[in-house]
Structure formats: structure tokens, C-alpha cells
Amino acid sequence: MSTPGSLRIVGLGPGGDAWITPEASCFIAHATDLVGYAPYLKRLPLTKGQKRHQSGNGAEVERARHALGLAGDGRHVALVSGGDPGIFAMAAAVFEAIDEGEPRWRDIDVAVIPGISAMQAAAARIGAPLGHDFCAISLSDNLKPWPLVEKRLALAASADFVIALYNPASVARPRRIHDAFALLRGLKPASTPVVFARAVGREDEHISIVTLAGADPSIAGMSTLIIVGSSETRIIPRAGPTPFVYTPRGVKVPR
């Protein structure tokens, strides 16, 4: 019988080492095994004696099962994830695998190490658009029916939440983002601020601040995070640089 292993599901943030917490760095440095999507592993320093298990994109549950298997065999595993593992990333896949997998996996020492999620990095670049009540919705209909996405978008508009949209588009789903914007344009003012944030924290970072009427959803790709304002979200124009976008902490009482 081997000694007990462990699994840490570690958030690297959305790109840029300055967003990797000391807690995350510590678990990465001390793991016997690193598991993750190849480009994430490439970002990490090599540590002597540490094994790397890289995998392709997608196949999250397979990757989770692989990591659990290693931990079940007594290894100390860091499964790395972009952003915050708990927000549209690897953590849910691991707990799905535990829920549906070998009973002994429930006894593995498993913990999540939080990280900066894409919506936080995008918001920080331009001001404080998530400064008041908001929701986060994945536009991917790989694992849920599209009518549920539409229902959530419509209710989010009724609630006047700021809306953060994850996974807005992929090669396999180029049209859904257009459907989503058509729906939101029917429910929210044309002047609503919209932020497209691509690859925040990476070399090809690009941020554009537009209105709901003026937005071109076709610019969204796999690495884009979109923020759609509430009725309170404001743009502060400035002389030179990018304007600020923020949502005030309060809402005035209607008369």
C-alpha cells in the first residue's frame, strides 16, 4: 500500500506571472507531478525530479481522472488551470470525476487553490465594471441546451445585472455569440457599455470599449471575455488614454 497522495487544483490566473498567488507557486514548486493543458505547463519553471503530464485542450474529465489516479497512487499532484479553477475551469471537472468515479477517490486529499479569473483581470484593466451586482454566464452549449443560455441571458437583463460572458465563441460555435447579442439588443438600451477583452495579461491583449448598438460580436474568440453593463454602468471619457468603465455601488431609489 502506498502513502497517501494529494491533489491541488491550482489557478494560474489569466496570463502573466504577476497574478500567480504565492499559494499557487508553492504547490506548483512542491508537487511531484504537474498535470495540465500543454500551454499552461510551458509557462511554469522546471523543477528537478518533477514529472509533467501534458494534455490537449478539451477532455477535461479525462485530465481530471488522470490527476486523481496519480494522487490515488500516492503522488502529490498539481493540476494546473487557467484563471480561477472554480470559475468555468478545471475544478468542477475534478469533482464530477470524483462523484462518478472510484469510491476511494472521495478520500483523496483534494483542494482548490483559487486564482484571478478572466472577468476580474478584464475589469481591472478598464475600471470597475463589476462594481455592483453581476452574473457570469458561459455561452458554450457543448454541455447545456442553448435555450437555457437564452433564458439566463433574458433573466439577467431583467434583473439588470452586469453580465460577464465566458466562452463566447469557438470555431465550432461561431454563431451563438451573434444570437446572444441579438437577444440582448432586444432587451437592453443601445447605449449600454460593452467591453471585449481578448487575452488579458498576454502579449496579444486587446481591449475595446463599445456600446451594445455598436458592438461587433464577430471579434470575439476563444480567449475573449465580454462584459455587458447594467443600466447603471458608466463610461468616464478622458483626454488621452482609454476611458474608464465602472458600475456605481448603488442604485438610486425610483421616484
Place this chain on the structure above:
Amino acid sequence: MSTPGSLRIVGLGPGGDAWITPEASCFIAHATDLVGYAPYLKRLPLTKGQKRHQSGNGAEVERARHALGLAGDGRHVALVSGGDPGIFAMAAAVFEAIDEGEPRWRDIDVAVIPGISAMQAAAARIGAPLGHDFCAISLSDNLKPWPLVEKRLALAASADFVIALYNPASVARPRRIHDAFALLRGLKPASTPVVFARAVGREDEHISIVTLAGADPSIAGMSTLIIVGSSETRIIPRAGPTPFVYTPRGVKVPR
């Protein structure tokens, strides 16, 4: 005329130095002036020659104006905030102050340094409850009408979002959390998992996992973050330790 100053609104995370990003530490170390709520400043290392401007709780806009005034006078200011400054914290107050304040404040070099927010730390402690579409709502009606909070809670329940509740209760608002739970109990299954996470990352951290029917809202205080599950959120029982709580990445297509 003084040389241009700067303002960084720096997130410290919810408690525990291991969650302070290298970016945040860098700006704290190099600031000429630190501004913040006294207990946050006490957590930070003393740096020679650095001025500290501590303030009481509340009065966020005053604190923001003070920080902007210093930066306008050429100082390099780190305004520290708990959690992520962009999520129910100091950043929105700063941009409100800029929007309504002296025109020259718009030209100050201002940026937000993101941090781990309380919902992320709470989620990480128990699994992945925020693993799918979710919303974050502040229960404080200091700055917005209570009927708007009720409307958002009801729509969030209809949308079947996981719901993170910030500012659930204070000495001045002891009853609102009971009103919120009464409303949610009328709209969501009694078996819905609910997590009360107090002071995550601090010495007095305490987490309890209950159901909506069994929840006692009176345990919530100023430093409690509450997560109310969606209809998909599950609890994985375990032999010894705390159970895991997670929300799967997908929703099955209704038949």
C-alpha cells in the same frame, strides 16, 4: 507644478498573505503612501519612508477622494482593499469619486490590481460550487432600494443561477438576511445546498454546509459570504472530512 502621481487600487484577497499576488505586493512595496481601512494596513509589512493613512470602516468615497488628492499632488499611492477591489470593494468608490470630482482627477494614472474575492476563497475551501453560471448580489440596502434586491434574488432563482451573497448582514441590518432566505425558500427546493463561509483565510474561519431548509440565517455577519446552490449543485459525502460541494459544468437537456 508637481510631477505626476499615480493611484493603484490594490486587492489583498480575503485574508492570508498566500493569496496576495506578486503584482499587489510590488505596488504595496513601492508606493510612497498607503491608504486603507486600519485592519488592512496592519497586515502589511512596514517600508521605510512610506506614509500610512488609515481610516475607519465605511466612508469609502471619502477614502477614495483622499487617495485621489494624494495622487493628484504627485504621490504614488496604493489604496488597499480586501478581496478583489473590483467586486463589492473599493474600486467602484474610486471611479465614482473621479466621475463626480475634480476634472483633473480624470488624468491621474489610476489602475486596479485584482485580487481573490471572498466567493472564490469560500468556494475553493469546499469544492467548486461556482463551477457553472452564477451571480453575485450584495444584500446591503444602504445604497439601493430593498425591492431591487428582492427582484434580483427572485430572477436569480428563476434563472437557476448559483447565488453568491455579499454583505449578508450587519448590526444596522440584522433582518434583511432573514427576508432574503424567506424569499429564496419560496422559490427553490428545500434540499438546495447552502454554504456559510465566515472569515475565510483568517484565524476565525468557519464554514458550514447545510440545506436551504436547514439554514439558520442568523449565523451570518459582516464577514460571512453565503453561496446558495442551483438545482444542479451537489454534495459529495465523505467518510471523515467535510463533504465536497460542486456545481457540474453542464445541465442535461430536458426530455
